[in-house]
Each structure stands twice: as C-alpha cells, then as structure tokens.
Amino acid sequence: MEPEVNVNRTDVTDIHPCYEIDHFKYILANTPSFICILLYIFLVLLSVVTICGNLLVIISIIYFKQLHTPTNYLILSLAVADLLVGIIVFPFSMAFSLSSCLYHEDLFCKIRGSFDISLSTCSILNLCCISIDRYYAVCQPLTYRTKINHHVVVIMILVSWGISVLIGIAVIIAGLNSEKCEERCLIDVLMANTIGPILSFYLPVIIMLCIYLKIFIVAQRQARSIQSTKSGPKVSKMERKATKSLSIVMGIFLMCWLPFFIFITFLPFSNDSVPVPVIETLNWLTLSNSMLNPFIYAFFYSWFRSAFRMIISGRIFQGDFANSKLL
Template sequence: MKPSTPSTVCVLFHVFFGSLSAVTICGNLLVIISITYFKQLHTPTNSLILSLAVADLLVGLVVFPFNMEFSVSSCVFSEELSCKVRDSFDVTLCTASILNLCCISIDRYYAVCHPLTYRTKINVHVVVIMIVVSWSVSLLVAIGLVMAGLDQAKCQENCFIDLQLANILGLLCSFYLPVILMLSIYLKIFLVAQKQVRSIQGTKSGATASKMERKATKTLATVMGVFLMCWSPFFLCTSFQLLTHMPVPVAVIESLSWLALSNSMLNPFIYAFFYSWFRSAFRMIISRKIFQGDFSDSKLH
C-alpha cells in the first residue's frame, strides 16, 4: 500500500530519478534536434543514431515516470492493467534501444572493415529497413510477452510452459542475441583497427601509432563496457529467476531495472558527445544561435 503522505525517502527517490529522466530527455533531444536540423548530419549512420535517440527519449519520457510511480507502489508482478501497460512500454522501448545499438555496430563494422564498399552496402534504403526491423521486432516481443501473461492469468497451470517459452524467447531477442552479435562485431572491428595501425607504423612514429591503438581500444571498451554494465545485471537476474523459479526480492529487481534504464541516459554521451561535429551542434542549440537565423548549412567541426 502507498503511504497517504509521501515519506522523505519517497520524495528523495522521485527527485533523484526525476533528475535522471530530465537528463535523459534533454540529452536525447539535443541529438534529435542536431540530426534533423543540420544538413551535414543527414547521413545513413546518423539516421541510426536518430532512431536510437528517439527510443531513449521515449524511455526517459514514458518508462522513467512509470517506474518512479510503480517502484513505490509494489507494482511488480501485479496483474493490474496499468502494470501490463508499464511492462509493454518498458519491453518495447528498451528492446528498441538495444536493437538500434546493434544496428549501429553493424554500420561501424562495414565502415571500418569494408570502407571501399561501405557507401554501397549501408545506404538510406538499408538503414530504413534496419530501423523498421528493429522497432517491429521490439513491438512483437512486447506483444508476445503481454499476451502470454494474459493467457497465463486465465488458464494458470496449462499455460505455464507457453509463458516460460515466451519469456525465454523474449530474453534471447531483447538481449542475448544482440549482445553476442555486438561482441563479435566489435571484436572484429578492434582486430581490424589493430591491423591497420600496425600497417602504418612504418610511416608514422611508434608513439602516434600506439596512441591511435589506445584510442580505438578505449572507444570500443567504453561502448561495450557501459552497455554491459547497465544491462547485464538485470537480464542475468531475470534469467536466474526464470530458470530456477527462485523468488528475487522486488527491491533487487527494481534497482537492476533502474541501472539498465540508465543506459538510455548515457547513450547520447557515448554515441554523440565523442564526435566534434555533434559537440558543435549542441553548443549552437544550447546557446540558441539556431533561432537567430538559418544555420542548417553550417559547417560543423
């Protein structure tokens, strides 16, 4: 039961996670405005980043408030309709965010490993297909899990196996398969980058080549490290509970859920703030310079 008057802990809880929601919304909104406004950023790669930013923006706008409300009302595992709505938004948007990250890794693979054929392999048509598939799969996973839950509520034991199967498929599509794909791709990118560095060591100083190699390592480690840090605990806990049927404290699940959602707040920093042209775009937007004239053709550097 929710207390009639909010306690100090609840107030602090809402202030803290409300701040995270605001940062998530603002960060992803900056990315969306930058890509849609500045013509220099109208590229297939940035279309994928735009799709990711939309998913993460909706996480901050929809999922964060739902989680703030239900984390203090013990909604987890409830059969109420409002909780089903929360779960469907949660699964759809978080899966879309993860699958968009997966699409970005595929784009980076062709850019680094096949630079000569990159523009023909990753064009606007291919990017649109990738985005549509990512969002479609996310919707199907969410619908499948919600429908399996509703059926299980009606027929109880007879639908238990169907629900287990739906949960397993959901975990595979939402996390494990994308993670395996991303780890494989980024490992390949890292190996190719190392090979490229070694091939130019004869024309550049060893210190410069070593610096490039460290930068490539740091970038890839940051991308995958932050993603795995945020999402792995939640999905491993969920998998453990699903396979062993052992109850996990609600507080633990909610804490891990918030850690996972924080990835949507960090994505703009990882995939946008690392690039100088995005930083230039952000400065122009924050300073409101774009409202003083038409700067859509500005050269960002």
C-alpha cells in the same frame, strides 16, 4: 522489462520506502518517507537528463545538414527510442513500479510493461545496427557507401522497431494468458524468462561483441601497417583511442543490461523470494542506459558537440545555420 518472480508479500512495507499494502493491493503510500522523496527526486532528474540529452541529439541530426548521414540516422532512431523511454517508461515506472505490478497487475501495469519491453528492445536493436554500420565503415571502407546507404538504413530502422513491437506484444499476450492458469504456465515462463531475453538481449549482444571484436582486430592490423610510414607514438595513440572507444561503448552497455538479464534468466531455477530493492535497482539500471547513450554515441564526436553548443546557446534561433560547417 518484467520477469516472473517470487516475492514475499509480508515483507513489503519493510523493504520498499514508497509502497504499502492496502487490502492485498500494493499501492503508493499516502505519506511517503524521506527516503522515498529523495528516490523520486533522483528518478525525476534521471528522466529529465534522458529527455534533454536525446532531444539534443534528435534536433542536431534533423537541423544540421552536415549530420544527414546513414550513420547518424541510426543514431537518430536510437535517440527517439531512448527519448520515449524518458517520456513514457520513466513516469510509468515511477507511478507503477515493477514491484507494485508484481502484486497487483492491472491495465496500467500491462501498458507499462508493453512500452518498457518494446522501447528497451528497440534501443538494444538500434545499438546492434550501429555496430553493423561501424563494421562496414572500418572493415570494408571501399564498399561502405554502397552497402550502407539511406535505403539500407531505413530498412534496418524499420526492422528494429518492428521486431521490438512484436516482442512487446508477444510478452503482453503471454501475461494475459497467465491469468487463465491456476499456476504459472510453462509457455509464459519460457516467454518471459528465456525466449524474450534471448531475442531482446543475448542474441544482439553476441552479434555486437563479435562485430566490435572484429573491428578492434582490423583497427590494430591497420595501425600496424601504418606504423612503417608513421611514427610509433602516433600509431600507439590511435590504438589506445580505438581501444578506449570500443571499451566504453560495450562496457557501459553491458554494465547496464547484463545484470538484469542474468537475473531474470536464472530466476526460474531459484525457489527463494526476491528482495524488492534488487528488482527495482536492476530495472532502473537498465533504463539508465537510455540516459547514457547520447553521451556515448554523440559526445565522442566534435561535430555533435559543436551542434549541442549552438542549440543550447540559442544561436539556431538567431538565423539559418542549417548549412553551418560543424567542427
């Protein structure tokens, strides 16, 4: 994601370990510092974990027929978006960092920004679709199979990817138009710092928060109704598990995304220069959510863990286990 920011050029070499100024261009240093090397090793590991984790989810859902459900197809779409973040956005962000593109925005920076915005938005919208699926599964279980079927899921996936591509294109067009302005154009600032964040983040987050709050309320009501026929400790355990799951899902998501979007939303109202490390840290924090999603939405389920063990051990190459019963 790329905000419109004010940065002090004279301080670049002092605050970023990997870049230097060359004829007013912000480029990678020929002799990177030790801190820069450690930083890139960490980012490469982050990219590898993101790719491997999402590949496990994708292979599991495609290979094992037990996982061919509408819910898992939404998780599959999310994993594909996060996989592309690991394959495309991570390398582009390391070669053409958000900081460097603030100083010298060339074609590769525009390509980087396009993939960054589109795939990040797609990841968020897929998370929103998963929350809608969970709402019907918990709050309207009797009509779940009729309202959330394969046809509906395909439409949800296509809409998520379509909106993401359109938002990415719109932001890039706004960036191209800004080159014709002597000063920052109002419409471009609104697109980058207001309209884009509202469509890409705030609206989906409000929807998810409302849905998960409704799910939590319904789950508590169901637990209380069961309490008359089951022991109190067992019901209490159910409530704690539901609360823990919802808290982890929304907590990690907001931890990764909320700081960055608050930053770019209120940035136009500040006249102070922005330290490069702040921009970089917030940007990489958002991208790290693509690494965490497989753990959040897959590792909670025992059948995914069984599928992962079979894939990692290589058992699926020793025979046909597509119809295996996953525990």
